[in-house]
Every structure is written in C-alpha cells, then in structure tokens.
Amino acid sequence: MQLGTRWTAGAQPPAAVPRTLWDTIAQVETLSLNAGDPPPRWTLTWLEGRPIAELDTGVIVTTDASGAAVVQHDPEDDFA
Known part of the structure; x- marks a missing residue:
C-alpha cells in the first residue's frame, strides 16, 4: 500500500513523489x-501503482504506460 501526501505548489515535492514527475510538476x-x-x-495519490499528482486547479501530472510523465486536465474542475 502506498500513501499519498499534500504539498504547496512552489515548494520542493516530498520524497514520496517520484523524481520522474518533478520536472513536469515544476x-x-x-x-x-x-x-x-x-x-x-498538490495532492499525490496512487492508482494501480502509478502516481497521480493533482493540483487544486485541476491539472494532473501522472505517468503513461512507459513511465513518462504526462499532463492532463480534470474537466470536472472547470469553472462555468
């Protein structure tokens, strides 16, 4: 089991955040x-062993099947 964590944007990500995400998060x-x-x-969670870092604004940084960092946007966080 992997636990998530939270941290403020602009601060160094906690050790629990995989280094493969750090440059993309920055x-x-x-x-x-x-x-x-x-x-x-930011909120770090894990789904099926893959890290998911989500910014309060709805931006999501995760990894693809090859382990490369990718950026997505949660459409549910769009403000009307």
Missing part, C-alpha cells in the same frame, strides 16, 4: 502560479 507550476494569489496545493 513546469506546470511555472504556468499556474500567479503573483499575489495564494499558491494552490
């Missing part, structure tokens, strides 16, 4: 952080 943060706004938080 790229997402570069595009997602707005000066003056409180930084969103």
Whole structure:
C-alpha cells in the first residue's frame, strides 16, 4: 500500500513523489502560479501503482504506460 501526501505548489515535492514527475510538476507550476494569489496545493495519490499528482486547479501530472510523465486536465474542475 502506498500513501499519498499534500504539498504547496512552489515548494520542493516530498520524497514520496517520484523524481520522474518533478520536472513536469515544476513546469506546470511555472504556468499556474500567479503573483499575489495564494499558491494552490498538490495532492499525490496512487492508482494501480502509478502516481497521480493533482493540483487544486485541476491539472494532473501522472505517468503513461512507459513511465513518462504526462499532463492532463480534470474537466470536472472547470469553472462555468
């Protein structure tokens, strides 16, 4: 069993976050952080042994079948 964790965007990811996601997470943060706004938080969970890092904004960083990091967006987090 693998437990998830939370951390604030802009901070170094915790050791539980696979290094394969770190560069992609940093790229997402570069595009997602707005000066003056409180930084969103990441949530790391695991599904079938694969890491899923989701930013409060709905951006998801996970791995594909080959282990490469990929970025997705949760359409349920879109604001109408």
